[in-house]
């Protein structure tokens with residue numbers, strides 16, 4: 398199974414924001430925060446189809462989730478986007494470098510196809 | 512409860528830091544059925560906060576009487592050696608003020624969700640200073656509007672139409688036509704199509720790009736190699752630097768792309784220093800895009816009461832400020848806190864794994880209108896009324912302008928302020944302090 402280092406950006410989306418109001422334990426919210434967006438060329442290169450599951454790993458944790466191609470041009474190669482939530486937080490380290498803020502965006506993750 | 516139809520004019524949306532106060536709500540009984548003028552996020556906020564059928568309080572997951580829950584909460588906080596008070600960005604200033612009083616009484620750490628959104632920006636403001644203005648000034652004057660590391664189309668949908676790019680203002684009579692809008696981001700986000708210029712900076716290179724702009728503004732020569740460093744060509748950077756110097760009123764709004772990415776407060780300091788430099792040539796401002804409805808109020812209330820905006824320790828009887836030491840991501844992940852009071856926030860979902868694991872080990876009290884992972888794990892949980900929908904009070908818009916709330920209908924649940932006041936009262940009794 399190929400493994401590669403990517404940069405992960407967790408962030409807000411409209412759907413994350415609207416479904417958040419329905420409740421954090423509702424299906425639509427959980428679906429939104431557990432779908433990874435990838436550069437379409439990276440997906441082709443790794444032989445991934447829309448909906449295929451991948452494993453993401455940092456020193457802190459490991460998660461498995463389905464991926465979808467981002468809109469063309471939206472994400473540069475090597476960059477992943479995940480709507481901010483419980484899954485993205487599982488990969489985040491505790492170190493805040495004396496700021497109170499963990500590295501919460503643009504941190505390295507190892508991606509493995511399943 | 513009556514089911515008569517009611518219209519609430521000029522209601523205030525507190526879902527994001529835009530705090531739009533021009534919403535027309537249609538209320539049927541204890542449901543909001545229409546939220547005219549609200550954006551898609553605001554509509555979801557108003558239409559989904561109806562009264563849920565949950566117990567007013569839970570102790571260890573079992574329904575409990577309000578008084579018993581208050582008593583248990585006070586007992587936990589009074590007996591703790593290193594209690595923390597955290598959250599506060601989704602409640603009124605009036606409730607925030609009581610939370611500060613509790614932290615003071617129990618000699619705890621006081622921190623807000625600012626520490627994990629724009630806390631680094633707060634540190635940068637202290638280091639460099641803030642060239643600031645209100646959104647009203649932006650609306651009436653700005654002819655160059657830059658968004659850096661923020662995606663207003665999805666996170667602050669009405670920012671553009673209400674404040675920054677579309678409105679016709681006193682000195683920009685043709686609205687959008689009189690303005691140049693620039694978006695700088697690592698992703699070509701949904702905001703990009705609405706900008707005149709989109710600059711795709713390399714991930715983790717915001718500081719370098721901002722510093723290069725500072726150099727160009729000051730006339731320091733740079734060469735083409737800047738592209739390898741930042742992802743932006745010398746020509747793109749020169750063009751932006753020259754637009755910044757030439758504009759009549761420029762403003763740079765920055766998002767968490769700066770404050771959450773490695774470098775954090777240094778990234779923000781670079782943006783603040785650039786704005787400061789530009790004031791040698793023109794009027795230029797820099798403002799954070801604040802997320803939650805009253806996170807700006809939390810900064811104001813905590814600063815007004817303790818002298819510092821977040822990450823304050825009150826254990827010695829006077830306030831000490833030290834991000835990285837007294838901030839919640841740290842006090843939890845390092846296993847230092849031995850009890851917590853969490854108001855309107857969800858660290859069980861949003862914090863790092865070591866922080867969550869520690870929170871799960873200690874007794875804590877949580878207040879929230881909805882069930883969340885944090886509420887589920889709380890020793891004592893309170894269901895509260897939703898601010899702005901059920902309770903009046905004051906919130907601060909992202910530009911530090913206070914705005915009153917106009918609630919739509921009454922909730923059977925107490926407000927955060929009422930719960931906190933009851934807990935504070937009980938703490939005083941336990942400490943033998945007469946009211």
Ligand code: SF4
Pocket residue numbers: 524525526527528529530531548549550551552553554667668669670
């Ligand atoms: S922009 Fe923000 S405050 Fe305004 S209606 Fe939308 S969510 Fe509410």
